[in-house]
Amino acid sequence: MTPPRSSLSAHSLRPSQRRFSAHPLNTNSPTDTIPQHAHTPTTETPREGGARTVPPPLRDEIYEINEIKRYEDFTTIDWVQDAVHEQARRRAKRIDGSQFWDQEGTLGWRRKFRESYDAGQAWLVITIVGAAIGFNAAFLNIVTEWLADIKLGYCTTGFYLNESFCCWGADDGCPEWRAWTPIAPLNYIAYFIFAVLFAFSSAVLVNSFAPYAAGSGISEIKVIIAGFIMKGFLGARTLIIKSLTLPLSIASGLSVGKEGPSVHFAVCTGNVISRWFGKYKRNAAKTREILTATAGAGVAVAFGSPMGGVLFSLEEMASYFPLKTLWRSYFCALVATGVLAAMNPFRTGQLVMFQVKYDRTWHSFELIFFVLLGVFGGLYGAFVMKWNLRSQAFRKKYLSRHPIIEATVLAGVTALICYPNMFLRINMTEMMEILFRECEGAHDYNGICNTNNRWPMVISLAIATIVRVLLVIVSYGCKVPAGIFVPSMAIGASFGRMVGILVQALYEAFPDSKFFAACEPDVPCITPGTYAFLGAGAALSGIMHLTVSVTVIMFELTGALTYILPTMIVVGVTKAVSDSFGKGGIADRMIWFNGFPFLDNKEDHIFNVPVSHAMTSRPAVLPATDFPVSKAEKLLRQHKYQGFPIVEDLTNKVVIGFIGRTELQYAINRAKREGLLSPNAKCRFTSSPSASSHRNRNTVPSTDSLSLQIPSPNRQTFGSNSSSSSRSEDHPFNSDRSPDDRPPSRTFDGIATSTGIRSIDFSQYVDLAPLTVHPRLPLETVMEIFKKMGPRMILVEHRGRLSGLVTVKDCLKYQFKVEAQEHTASGVGDDGHGNGHGHGHGHGSNGALGEGIVEQKAWELIQWATEKVAFWRRMGWGRGGC
16 A cells, blocks of 8 residues: 655646646635736746746736736635745846846946845835824824714814813813713713714715725734735725724724724735835735734834734734744834824823823732733633624624614614713723823822722722623624724723722721731832733733733833733733633634634644545546537636646546636637637647647647747737737726726637637646645645645645645635534534634534524514614604694
8 A cells, every 4th residue: 555645746847838827726615716916827938048037928928817816806815826926027037137227237236226126115115104004093093082072072272172182281171171061961962962973974984985994804904914815905995984984983982992993004004005016016925024014013003012013913913924024013113103102192202092100019919819800801801702703693694784773873872871980981092091090199080099989989890891891792893993902901991990999998908917918008009000901901812812912012001010920920811711711812703703714823723634534525627638618618607616627537537737717717718809719629738749849840830729828929829919918908807997898708609610720728827736735644734734835725636646625715614514513512502603713614503593592582672672663653753743
């Protein structure tokens, strides 16, 4: 018996037929994938000194196919082929040297200048992007604070001033800042009207102009950086609408934050600006570096934490993080925070409102209470993720057609509930600023530091914690810009401050106890603000499953080295508790919930099965020769397969190569556009000896056989026009044209039978060296190949014969199937994301049934309330009519 092979195999190529091509997937799902930057093969011709370059006609063809693929939504980039393409581009550019800036000149200054500009272009882009992110963050901070304060009153000296600027230097308000009316119930109504108006405006703008601007965006950005294409998600329209609607969403009072959306608009900024440079417009790997760096800058400006932002990119966002990306992330975060500091939006020198300083240390006996905060953070994260995913499922099933009404009603209900509570009424960042402060000095918001007011404060903080948790569950995911960082931190801060007040009361009740022996006399022993600070870090870590980046962010917020150890302890306990309820934070759960093809590098899989258990065993294949072009066209029209393995024949299935859907469709349309094919024309995917001899002799092909191989630039054959622009204007895939402007579609029935080519060579579009593995290779190894190399599909072959193919989605489907079986066997009710996986993958029946009952009951309650409101309206109108 032949031992199983664990190495990747490739088919050898003749030197004159080196090919670089894409590997689209062969699955039934249209979202599985054609790469955005995949490419067709290149035929190299010898030059002086043995150097090879890509002929200009073929380079134009490669560019044309790449332009087609740029507009294919919900597809995946093949990072292996993208790297090959970039190497070929660099080699061709280096050898060509025909442009003005490539010529040596007298001293070679032109080439040196171009090389220097090319090397420094990345830093130029990073600088521009970082500055833009800093300016945008400052603008959002100013507008958000003004809109949040305008719900409560206005400034008599300047309507454009928020409360802090209007009462500059005053700690507890000033006469210049006035409520809307002296009557409290009317102020309540004004607060409600402003909240509903802001939420309605935000929802209308998002759903009318840029639906991708809704939500946080972190989960989608993670899969985009990993190679998934979502057209428009990082576009200019999304950037503008998100920047305009984010302040409205925050000011509406919804329990959503701006930190997650800050990452989204930062990455949008990087994507839009980098597209101005050709180096990044056509290179997915270079664009990935910019997107990763800007994600860190978004966190940096949101928290005023440049190093925390860099570590956030490394810990949460990046699936590939080389050293140069680390440096660029650092530089982008540095520029963004520097511009934000120069803008100084709060006029206090602080980058965020809740930035604080502590001048007292902690005591060893407080570690018990710090551990309690860590446990709370872990439990909070598990509870919110479980019920938020159920809320998302309910929203998707029942409320997806009413996003504007949902956001408006939710804002109204939130305003009605939150206004009576002094901690829920104000902005969450302002709330954290109050809770983080030490009690010494003039900082005493509504008597929070007054010992006579202690128990009412404890009750108020407890109510604020519970209500905010429930509001976060139902608010996160509504169709407005919505983050979860700040709401989680606000929940942790209110719980932590409550614990701090209770510990302080315990100390004052038993000051001589040995438990408090470490406290010094005549010096405040307990600082409740530090408990709020640590609670905020615990809740943030619990909801995102982050450790190092949260610790650094919290350190940069305080600048106190003495609280590094307590923060690490709290975050460590939170991580341990969170992992006991499942792997992955809320962003990872949303990826699984939405069914994105994403393999997380942080996960370890143990299946103990070969890849043959997960592969697609009967993929659609194409024979290497004598395959009718009409059948190929019909196959593309009737099925959504994204690529096809090429085999020697349908009986032995010896692997020849792989052709993508885009390449095959492009080749067929070129042939139809020329109108030279007979209705019975057949295509072949390997070069025949006769075709090779024709090419070597530079003879014109006959009408019986036509090769799409591009020979020397001096000879023009079928499909090789003089310029790429003319072909780009004519090919039917060009997205810049409307359907009415494109050439009419041709079929082979309309071509005369007496003339035309009977055989056409598509071999130049075939990848003759796809990645292949043995059927007995462990599935875990194949998943590591997907994670580290980034191919979109791998062929499975045994002794040269095709056994199947495997994609990322095949691996995920098998993973979810195994986990569902484990949950069912253990009798554990699935909550829709058991062991960290989402609803969209069909887990255990018990949990699904329970979840369905909850959703149905909630929907029946909403319908009952709607019917009652309609009934009383009719009754009221009837009496009014009488």
